[in-house]
Structures are given as C-alpha cells and as structure tokens.
Amino acid sequence: MKRRDVVKKLLSGRKDLLVIAGLGSTAWDITAAGDSPLNFPLWGAMGQAAMIGLGLALAQPKRRVLVITGDGEMLMGMGSLATIGVQKPNNLTVVVIDNERYGETGMQETHTAHGIDLNGVARSCGLNIVEPKELTKAIHGKKGPNFAVVKVDAEKIPLVLPPREGTLLKARFRRALLGAKADAE
Amino acid sequence: MWPEGIHKELSAAGVRQIGYVPDAGHKRLIELCQADKKMRAVVLSTEEEGIGLAAGAWLGGQKSVLLMQSSGVGNVINVLGMVRECRFPLVTLVTMRGEQGEFNPWQVPMGQATRPVLESMGTVVHAPATEAEIVPTVNAALRLAYNSYASVAVLIPQRVIGIKSFQDQTSR
Numbered sequence: 261m262k263r264r265d266v267v268k269k270l271l272s273g274r275k276d277l278l279v280i281a282g283l284g285s286t287a288w289d290i291t292a293a294g295d296s297p298l299n300f301p302l303w304g305a306m307g308q309a310a311m312i313g314l315g316l317a318l319a320q321p322k323r324r325v326l327v328i329t330g331d332g333e334m335l336m337g338m339g340s341l342a343t344i345g346v347q348k349p350n351n352l353t354v355v356v357i358d359n360e361r362y363g364e365t366g367m368q369e370t371h372t373a374h375g376i377d378l379n380g381v382a383r384s385c386g387l388n389i390v391e392p393k394e395l396t397k398a399i400h401g402k403k404g405p406n407f408a409v410v411k412v413d414a415e416k417i418p419l420v421l422p423p424r425e426g427t428l429l430k431a432r433f434r435r436a437l438l439g440a441k442a443d444a445e
Numbered sequence: 446m447w448p449e450g451i452h453k454e455l456s457a458a459g460v461r462q463i464g465y466v467p468d469a470g471h472k473r474l475i476e477l478c479q480a481d482k483k484m485r486a487v488v489l490s491t492e493e494e495g496i497g498l499a500a501g502a503w504l505g506g507q508k509s510v511l512l513m514q515s516s517g518v519g520n521v522i523n524v525l526g527m528v529r530e531c532r533f534p535l536v537t538l539v540t541m542r543g544e545q546g547e548f549n550p551w552q553v554p555m556g557q558a559t560r561p562v563l564e565s566m567g568t569v570v571h572a573p574a575t576e577a578e579i580v581p582t583v584n585a586a587l588r589l590a591y592n593s594y595a596s597v598a599v600l601i602p603q604r605v606i607g608i609k610s611f612q613d614q615t616s617r
Contacts, residue, residue: 278505280501300504302527303530304523304526304527304530305496305497305500305523305524305526305527306523307493307524308493308494308496308497308500308524308527309497310497311494311496311497311498311501312497312498312500312501312504313501314487314497314498314501315462315497315498315499315500315501315502315503315504315505315507315509316501316502316504316505317501317505318462318485318487318501318502318505318507319461319462319501319502319504319505319506319507320505320506337493337494337497339489339490339491339494340490340494340497342490343487343488343489343490343494346487346488347485347487425530426527426530426531426532427530427531427532429531430503430504430531430532430533433504434503434504434506437504437505437506438506441506442506
C-alpha cells in the first residue's frame with residue numbers, strides 16, 4: 261500500500277477529528293491529505309506523538325483523537341503504549357504507518373523490518389488491535405484505546421511540509437478547538 | 446505539610462492532569478492527587494512521557510503538572526525543545542537527589558547537573574531553600590507558567606525531604 265493513499269483515506273470525511281502526527285513522513289502525509297488547524301504535526305520530540313494524543317484525549321473526552329505516526333517514532337516511545345493501556349482513553353486511536361524504515365535519515369531499516377511486532381506490544385498493553393480495513397470506522401466510533409499497524413511501501417516521495425513554527429501550530433490548534441477560551445487563559 | 450499545601454495550589458489553579466514517575470519525596474503528593482476526583486493522576490514509564498502528556502493536555506485546554514525526581518530531568522532534555530519552540534506552559538516539581546547529604550553516589554552527577562540542564566533548555570528554575578518557601582514558590586511557578594506561557598521547574602531540596610539512607614527510603 262502507498263502511505264499517502266492510506267492517510268488520505270483515513271482523514272477523508274474527518275469532521276471534527278483531532279489529529280497528532282509524529283515527526284517526519286507522517287507529518288508530511290497528514291499535510292498532503294489537506295492541512296487543517298486541527299492537525300498538530302510534530303517537527304521534533306521524537307517518541308512523544310502517542311503521549312500528546314493521550315493528554316489531548318483525556319482533556320477532550322467528547323472528541324475523537326487520532327495519532328498517526330511512523331514505526332521508528334513509535335519504537336522510540338514504546339513505553340507510552342503501557343501508559344495508554346493504564347489510562348484506557350476510549351476516544352483515542354493510534355495508527356502506525358509502518359514502512360520498516362527510518363525515512364528521514366536514509367531509509368535505514370527499523371526493528372519492524374526484523375520481525376518486531378508492534379501490534380503484539382500494543383495488544384500486551386491492553387489496546388484494541390484494529391485491522392486496517394476496519395480502521396476508518398474505528399477512528400470515529402470504536403471504544404478505545406485502539407491501535408493499528410498499516411504496512412506500507414518503503415518509497416521516497418516528495419515532501420509536503422506543514423507550517424513549521426511551533427507557536428503557530430499550537431495557537432491555531434487551540435483556537436480551532438477551544439474558540440475564544442483559547443486566548444482567555 | 447508541604448505536600449498538602451502543593452495539592453491545594455494545584456487544585457486552586459485548576460490543574461487536571463498529573464503526570465508522575467514515583468519518587469519517595471513525592472509519595473504523599475501523588476496520593477493526594479490520586480484521591481482527588483477532579484485530577485487524573487497518570488503514571489508514566491519515563492519522565493519524557495510527562496512532557497508529551499502536558500503538551501497534549503494544553504492543546505486540549507487543560508493544565509498539567511509533572512512530578513519527578515532530579516534523575517528524571519536527564520530523561521526530558523530533548524523534548525523540552527518542543528516546550529520551548531511551541532511555548533507550552535509547563536510546571537515541573539522536582540524532588541532533589543544528589544544534593545545535600547546524598548547517600549547514593551550514582552545520584553550525584555544528575556543531581557548536580559539538574560539546574561544547569563533545565564536552564565540550558567529554557568526552563569525557569571525556582572529553588573526554595575526552606576520548607577516554608579515551597580508552597581508559595583509553587584504558587585508563583587503556576588502563575589508564571591500559565592500566565593506567561595513559560596516552562597518552570599521547582600526544585601524541592603533534599604534537605605526538606607530528609608531521606609538519609611536506603612533503609613529510610615524503603616521504609617517510607
């Protein structure tokens with residue numbers, strides 16, 4: 261499967277979905293699908309995408325939260341799956357777009373290229389494993405925490421860059437989500 | 446006692462998410478936060494996760510405070526870069542080791558490096574010297590962080606926590 265097609269499909273008809281993307285290729289993927297103020301694409305903080313999703317999901321229990329990240333980024337924050345498994349947010353879904361490569365650094369193989377099974381880790385941590393074909397439905401309605409690995413081709417494709425200024429990304433997200441309250445605190 | 450005083454400050458400031466990696470010095474405060482129905486106490490597998498949690502909470506309109514021991518400061522250095530670049534408000538309450546009267550030599554390097562490491566990553570460091578100063582300092586840290594979008598750490602001195610040995614630590 262092609263990663264841009266997968267992400268575009270996941271985000272089509274996204275409505276008021278809140279989206280966090282891990283640094284690198286998945287940040288470009290969500291931007292290629294259509295930039296939105298309700299996207300928070302990371303440019304750093306490798307390993308923290310799922311935790312940002314957890315903090316957001318706990319703060320906004322009535323909204324659905326989607327974390328889209330890469331296999332390398334997820335591997336760096338694997339402990340966060342245990343932390344999510346304890347908190348059990350029912351509105352959170354974490355999707356790993358797995359090309360078995362570190363895409364930004366020269367396409368070196370990650371652990372998943374050697375059989376390390378992120379679904380197995382997430383299952384052991386108490387997350388619900390979702391099949392890729394059930395994913396769009398699960399993101400919008402299945403009781404979480406949900407987790408999916410979508411295997412994609414290891415391909416070099418053009419970058420589609422979101423805004424890179426952190427304060428802008430934060431402020432536009434809060435304003436879009438919280439309205440006037442974003443600036444009141 | 447200072448843990449009760451800190452809990453009152455966190456409550457009055459409307460803090461909703463408490464990320465923590467346990468520390469003997471934070472034991473009482475963690476218990477108070479766990480018992481508080483308005484707070485969500487989130488046990489972390491590493492301190493770094495607390496920075497992500499706090500960032501996500503703020504994106505969602507909630508305040509979060511992170512509790513850790515000084516050794517944990519070494520685990521959060523890179524992700525403090527996100528806090529600075531995005532100007533996420535952040536309050537970190539750090540119980541100090543490797544400071545006054547330390548009995549474990551392995552705690553000393555990170556304990557001594559705690560303040561310069563935080564400051565070099567753009568975090569404002571408040572270091573109350575006595576027990577009486579702790580609660581007012583936490584009050585000031587909350588206001589600085591949430592009114593001025595700053596990252597602020599309060600270092601709770603080892604002298605106040607007063608653990609003198611491994612046996613003492615385990616018995617608490």
